[in-house]
Amino acid sequence: MKRDYLLFILFALLVYAVPTFFKGGYLLNVLVFMGINTMLAVALNLLLGFAGQISLGHASFFGLGAYCSGILTATYGFNPWLTMVIAAAGVGLLAFGLGFPILKLKGHYLAMATLGFGIIVYIVLNETVALTGGPSGLSGIPNLKIGTLLFDGDLKNYYLIWTFALVTMLLSINLAHSRIGRALRAIHDSEVASRVMGVNARLLKVQIFSLSAVISAVAGGLYAHTMSFISPASFGFNFSVELVTMVVIGGLGSIFGSFLGAALLTILPELLRVVQDYDIVVYGLLLIVMTMYMPKGLAGGVAACWRLLRSKKVKAVENAQG
Amino acid sequence: MLRVEGVTQIFGGLTALEDVSFRVGKGAITGVIGPNGAGKTTLFNIITGLYTQTGGKVFLEEADISGFPPERLAPRGLVRTFQNIEMFHQMTVLENVLVGLHSRSRSGILSCLLKLPRQLAEERRMREEAHTWLEFCGIADLGGVEAGALPFGKCRLVEIARAMAVNPRILLMDEPAAGLNSRETADLELLIRKIRDMGVTVVLVEHDMELVMDICDAIVVLNLGKKLAEGTPRQIQENPDVIKAYLGEG
Ligand SMILES: Nc1ncnc2c1ncn2[C@@H]1O[C@H](COP(=O)(O)OP(=O)(O)OP(=O)(O)O)[C@@H](O)[C@H]1O
Ligand SMILES: [Mg+2]
Numbered sequence: 001m002k003r004d005y006l007l008f009i010l011f012a013l014l015v016y017a018v019p020t021f022f023k024g025g026y027l028l029n030v031l032v033f034m035g036i037n038t039m040l041a042v043a044l045n046l047l048l049g050f051a052g053q054i055s056l057g058h059a060s061f062f063g064l065g066a067y068c069s070g071i072l073t074a075t076y077g078f079n080p081w082l083t084m085v086i087a088a089a090g091v092g093l094l095a096f097g098l099g100f101p102i103l104k105l106k107g108h109y110l111a112m113a114t115l116g117f118g119i120i121v122y123i124v125l126n127e128t129v130a131l132t133g134g135p136s137g138l139s140g141i142p143n144l145k146i147g148t149l150l151f152d153g154d155l156k157n158y159y160l161i162w163t164f165a166l167v168t169m170l171l172s173i174n175l176a177h178s179r180i181g182r183a184l185r186a187i188h189d190s191e192v193a194s195r196v197m198g199v200n201a202r203l204l205k206v207q208i209f210s211l212s213a214v215i216s217a218v219a220g221g222l223y224a225h226t227m228s229f230i231s232p233a234s235f236g237f238n239f240s241v242e243l244v245t246m247v248v249i250g251g252l253g254s255i256f257g258s259f260l261g262a263a264l265l266t267i268l269p270e271l272l273r274v275v276q277d278y279d280i281v282v283y284g285l286l287l288i289v290m291t292m293y294m295p296k297g298l299a300g301g302v303a304a305c306w307r308l309l310r311s312k313k314v315k316a317v318e319n320a321q322g
Numbered sequence: 323m324l325r326v327e328g329v330t331q332i333f334g335g336l337t338a339l340e341d342v343s344f345r346v347g348k349g350a351i352t353g354v355i356g357p358n359g360a361g362k363t364t365l366f367n368i369i370t371g372l373y374t375q376t377g378g379k380v381f382l383e384e385a386d387i388s389g390f391p392p393e394r395l396a397p398r399g400l401v402r403t404f405q406n407i408e409m410f411h412q413m414t415v416l417e418n419v420l421v422g423l424h425s426r427s428r429s430g431i432l433s434c435l436l437k438l439p440r441q442l443a444e445e446r447r448m449r450e451e452a453h454t455w456l457e458f459c460g461i462a463d464l465g466g467v468e469a470g471a472l473p474f475g476k477c478r479l480v481e482i483a484r485a486m487a488v489n490p491r492i493l494l495m496d497e498p499a500a501g502l503n504s505r506e507t508a509d510l511e512l513l514i515r516k517i518r519d520m521g522v523t524v525v526l527v528e529h530d531m532e533l534v535m536d537i538c539d540a541i542v543v544l545n546l547g548k549k550l551a552e553g554t555p556r557q558i559q560e561n562p563d564v565i566k567a568y569l570g571e572g
Contacts, residue, residue: 175434177445178437178445179423179424179444179448180429180430180431182413186413188412189411189412190408190409192392193410194421195393196392196396197396197421197484197488198393198424198426198488199421
């Protein structure tokens with residue numbers, strides 16, 4: 001438990017130090033996306049990694065957050081901070097209402113239901129042209145502002161988004177080490193036993209589904225206000241699957257794993273540009289190999305390497321002494 | 323303490339329980355025995371709210387708890403262990419017991435997210451109490467071990483520690499001695515007595531007749547879903563119907 005917080009402090013320092021090395025440009029822009037993806041992966045991990053409930057529609061909560069905040073500011077001129085709160089609350093309520101019927105389902109059926117929801121949202125975003133601008137997108141979304149500080153450049157956005165991402169990670173670590181986090185993992189391992197111990201599994205699943213949706217909606221708001229332009233293509237089925245991949249590749253139930261998964265899946269497409277047309281093939285192969293050889297994800301892999309290194313070091317010391 | 327009244331359970335065409343009634347005395351150890359498939363586990367599943375019975379009622383200290391889901395029974399002090407161990411295998415032994423304290427702790431999602439002072443204090447208290455239950459069951463040294471890595475015998479003990487953490491008034495155990503060696507069974511017997519001496523009512527499903535006859539104050543015999551007999555261990559041992567049912571089974 002202490003180790004998680006220590007790791008978090010180191011990680012946070014690293015995150016804030018990074019821009020002193022890259023003052024701007026393309027890479028910083030990629031890192032901004034990485035921050036948003038980290039938020040989303042951590043949010044989904046609460047549901048998928050902790051409670052063990054699949055969602056193939058999480059991109060839609062991200063999208064609804066983005067569009068809600070985007071439309072209210074660009075079209076109706078609201079304050080962006082206010083609209084982000086409205087978006088988060090609205091999406092949270094929607095997820096809460098949706099969660100009760102949907103989370104009664106298990107496994108493949110839950111996957112299908114959340115998939116269906118994602119597709120409905122995608123269609124609505126495309127078809128309600130008057131409101132959303134349809135497939136050609138919504139533009140003119142204002143940047144966020146604190147006093148006179150306008151978040152318009154990559155550097156400012158980097159600090160803005162990573163602050164949100166770090167807060168998300170910290171709160172999730174807190175949750176993981178609490179009675180609620182344990183109850184969620186208990187549901188994952190044996191729902192029946194958890195209920196016998198007094199865990200209201202049904203309600204808790206809905207609550208965590210909503211919390212996950214709220215965080216995703218906040219990420220959506222941040223995305224809309226940093227990009228200034230959004231279109232439905234960013235919030236479709238592909239992205240939902242990509243989010244699940246981040247969580248699984250990173251390591252189910254590991255907060256830092258979610259960061260690793262998000263980082264990898266943000267950077268990989270950029271790196272694979274060198275192999276041009278074959279990028280999808282390489283991408284797919286990499287994911288298959290990784291799931292085969294790192295069943296506990298990147299987080300599990302890193303932990304195993306660490307243990308290996310330590311035992312080698314101990315042996316080396318012993319040899320030197322003996 | 324616990325009263326089962328005319329409970330019937332039908333699965334499709336199969337009648338697993340038929341009009342079963344009995345009472346469990348407060349502070350006693352009551353055995354429920356019967357050949358394989360007699361309906362013992364089904365009875366437990368009904369009492370603990372995992373199944374909704376086809377007919378009949380269950381009362382806990384005169385309150386009708388028929389159809390209550392398990393999560394409403396834990397706060398009322400009714401809890402159980404499982405025949406096919408239901409461990410939280412990816413969690414440590416201590417965390418397993420901490421889940422047992424769930425219904426007696428209050429912190430909501432928000433205070434857990436923000437680590438509010440009240441939550442921290444509660445967490446400290448919970449950990450202390452969880453440790454005492456590990457000690458109580460003689461597994462204090464296993465707190466940090468991942469439950470999935472434990473040998474079978476220890477799993478049974480973790481399940482009991484976890485159930486005791488709920489602070490039960492009545493504890494239902496489904497074959498706690500199954501798969502244990504004779505030394506472990508002897509320790510288990512002591513543990514069950516210790517639990518009874520704390521004032522917890524115990525209902526015990528068990529095939530180990532020596533254990534049952536040794537510690538039970540009363541016994542209910544089920545056969546093919548029907549109550550066959552009821553009485554003290556001596557009465558049951560001498561009951562010709564019971565002898566026939568067991569011999570007939572082979
Ligand atoms: N969920 C279910 N669906 C259908 N049939 C069931 C179900 N649960 C139990 N049964 C059937 O009910 C009967 C009683 O089963 P139960 O598990 O209660 O027996 P038991 O007395 O606990 O046996 P054992 O000593 O082997 O544990 C069996 O014939 C079993 O196949
Ligand atoms: Mg059974």
